[in-house]
Amino acid sequence: MAYADLRQFLARLAEEGQLVRITEEVLPEPDIRAIGRAAADIGETGPAVIVDNIKGYKGKKVVLNVHGSWTNHALMFNLPANTSIKDQFYKIETRWDNYPGDLIWTENAPCQENIITENINLYEILPLFRINKNDGGFYFSKASVISKDIDDPDNIDKLNVGTYRVQVQGPDTLGMQALVFHDLATHLRKAEERNQPLPVAVCLGVDPVLSFAASTPLAYDQSEYKFAAALNGIPLELTKCVTCDLDVPAGTEYVIEGEILPRERYPEGPFGEFPGSYSGVRNQVRIKVKAVTHRNDPIFENLYIGKSWTEHDTIVGLNTSIPLYRQLKDTIPEVTAVNAMYQHGLTAIVATGNRFGGYAKSVAFRLASTPHGISYCKNIILVDADVDPFNMAQVMWALSTRVRPSKDVIVIANTPGMPLDPASEPPGMGGKVIIDATTPVAPDETLREVHMLEKVDKAAYYQEMINNLQKQVR
Incomplete structure (x- = not known):
C-alpha cells in the first residue's frame, strides 16, 4: 500500500489502531503542545492524534505525531508495524536504488478546492498555537517549502523541497530560517544577486x-519529489501554484504561496529546537504571502519538537542515517550500518570492520567530510561490524570494553558546527570528537590478548519461543 496524500495515511493508521481523536474541547495553548508532548512520550508505539475541538477555532483541526513512533514509521513504508529500527534501516535503504520515481501533473488538484487571494489572514485560516511556551510566535514546524533555481527554472531536479521552520509574523507575513548550507539558501542567493524576490510555496x-x-539530505540536483515517488512506489501527483510557476503536491492540505523579499532580514525566534533548547533570535528572511489554497475540511499538520524523543527525531532518524551509510559504503565497504538518529546526527555511531590498524579512525574522518557530517556529526563513535549500532546496550558495551582513552579518543577543534546546537561556540563553529570503540588490529599493539565470546547457539530460537509465550500470557 502506498499513500497519495496525508489523508490516505491517516486512514491506514486508523485501521492499525495508530490514530486517536480527541473530541473534548481543548485550548490552543497549552493543551495542543501538551498533547504533542504526551504522544511523543508514549514511545515506539505512540499514535498520531487528531484534535478537532479547539476553542476559538470552530470546525478546524490539527493532527500531531503522524511520524512520531517507529510503528507509524514502519507503516509509512508498508512494513509490518513491529519492524525493528535496524530492519527498517536495511529495508528502506534498498529503496534508494529505485530513484528516480515518476511524477504526474493535474489541473484539478484537491489542494486548490479553496483559493484565497484577498484579505489574507493566517490567524483566521489556520488553528495556530505556540509549540513551546517561550517561542517568539506561532510556528509551522513541519512545513515542506518549495523553491526553484532561477538559473535553471525548468529543471525539476533542482527544485527544492525542504523542511524549514516558518514563523507567522503577520496576517500575510512569514519569517523563515534558511541556513547557509541548505539548498533553499542557494536559490535565495541567486535571486538576491539580481535583487529579485524568490517565489516559495509553504x-x-x-x-x-x-x-x-x-x-x-539529498544532493542539490536530486529531486525530493522523484525520491518520494521512488520510496513510495507510486507516481507523485503535482499541480501548478495559482500565483507563480512552482509545482506543489496536489493532495496537500494547505498551500501558502508567496515571495521571499530580497535583501531584507527581520528578527525571527526564539524557537524551541530539536536539541531541546531555544535557539534565540536572529535576523532571517521574510515571506510576503500572495495566496492561500486549501482542501475542503483541511487538516493542519504540525510537529511537536523539543527535548528528545519527539516526532522530529523519528522523522529525521533514518533519513539521516541511510544517506551517511551509503556515502561511506561507496568507498569503504567494511561499513555495515550507521545510526545517526540522535539530534539529526550530532551524534553518529558507525559499525565498521577494521582492515588494518587505525582504519576505523579513517572512517570517522570520511564521515566528518560528508555534506551532512561537516556541520552536524560532531560526536562520532566507531564500533565493530558485528555490533548493532541501534542497540544501545551493545554500543555501551563497546565503549566500556574497547576504548583506550590515550589512543582511541581524538578531539579536532574549530570545525564547522550547527548553529542550532547550543554547544556550538560561536554559533556555526564547533569541533569533532572521535571515539574508536573497535577491536584493535595489527599493527596496533594491545596490552593483552583479547578473545571475544562466541554467539550462543539456539539463543535466537528460544528468544522467539519466549516472545510467543509472553504474548499468550498477556
Whole structure:
C-alpha cells in the first residue's frame, strides 16, 4: 500500500489502531503542545492524534505525531508495524536504488478546492498555537517549502523541497530560517544577486513519504519529489501554484504561496529546537504571502519538537542515517550500518570492520567530510561490524570494553558546527570528537590478548519461543 496524500495515511493508521481523536474541547495553548508532548512520550508505539475541538477555532483541526513512533514509521513504508529500527534501516535503504520515481501533473488538484487571494489572514485560516511556551510566535514546524533555481527554472531536479521552520509574523507575513548550507539558501542567493524576490510555496500536510524526503539530505540536483515517488512506489501527483510557476503536491492540505523579499532580514525566534533548547533570535528572511489554497475540511499538520524523543527525531532518524551509510559504503565497504538518529546526527555511531590498524579512525574522518557530517556529526563513535549500532546496550558495551582513552579518543577543534546546537561556540563553529570503540588490529599493539565470546547457539530460537509465550500470557 502506498499513500497519495496525508489523508490516505491517516486512514491506514486508523485501521492499525495508530490514530486517536480527541473530541473534548481543548485550548490552543497549552493543551495542543501538551498533547504533542504526551504522544511523543508514549514511545515506539505512540499514535498520531487528531484534535478537532479547539476553542476559538470552530470546525478546524490539527493532527500531531503522524511520524512520531517507529510503528507509524514502519507503516509509512508498508512494513509490518513491529519492524525493528535496524530492519527498517536495511529495508528502506534498498529503496534508494529505485530513484528516480515518476511524477504526474493535474489541473484539478484537491489542494486548490479553496483559493484565497484577498484579505489574507493566517490567524483566521489556520488553528495556530505556540509549540513551546517561550517561542517568539506561532510556528509551522513541519512545513515542506518549495523553491526553484532561477538559473535553471525548468529543471525539476533542482527544485527544492525542504523542511524549514516558518514563523507567522503577520496576517500575510512569514519569517523563515534558511541556513547557509541548505539548498533553499542557494536559490535565495541567486535571486538576491539580481535583487529579485524568490517565489516559495509553504505546504502543510503533505503525504508522509514526502515529509520524509523533504528532511533527507539529498544532493542539490536530486529531486525530493522523484525520491518520494521512488520510496513510495507510486507516481507523485503535482499541480501548478495559482500565483507563480512552482509545482506543489496536489493532495496537500494547505498551500501558502508567496515571495521571499530580497535583501531584507527581520528578527525571527526564539524557537524551541530539536536539541531541546531555544535557539534565540536572529535576523532571517521574510515571506510576503500572495495566496492561500486549501482542501475542503483541511487538516493542519504540525510537529511537536523539543527535548528528545519527539516526532522530529523519528522523522529525521533514518533519513539521516541511510544517506551517511551509503556515502561511506561507496568507498569503504567494511561499513555495515550507521545510526545517526540522535539530534539529526550530532551524534553518529558507525559499525565498521577494521582492515588494518587505525582504519576505523579513517572512517570517522570520511564521515566528518560528508555534506551532512561537516556541520552536524560532531560526536562520532566507531564500533565493530558485528555490533548493532541501534542497540544501545551493545554500543555501551563497546565503549566500556574497547576504548583506550590515550589512543582511541581524538578531539579536532574549530570545525564547522550547527548553529542550532547550543554547544556550538560561536554559533556555526564547533569541533569533532572521535571515539574508536573497535577491536584493535595489527599493527596496533594491545596490552593483552583479547578473545571475544562466541554467539550462543539456539539463543535466537528460544528468544522467539519466549516472545510467543509472553504474548499468550498477556
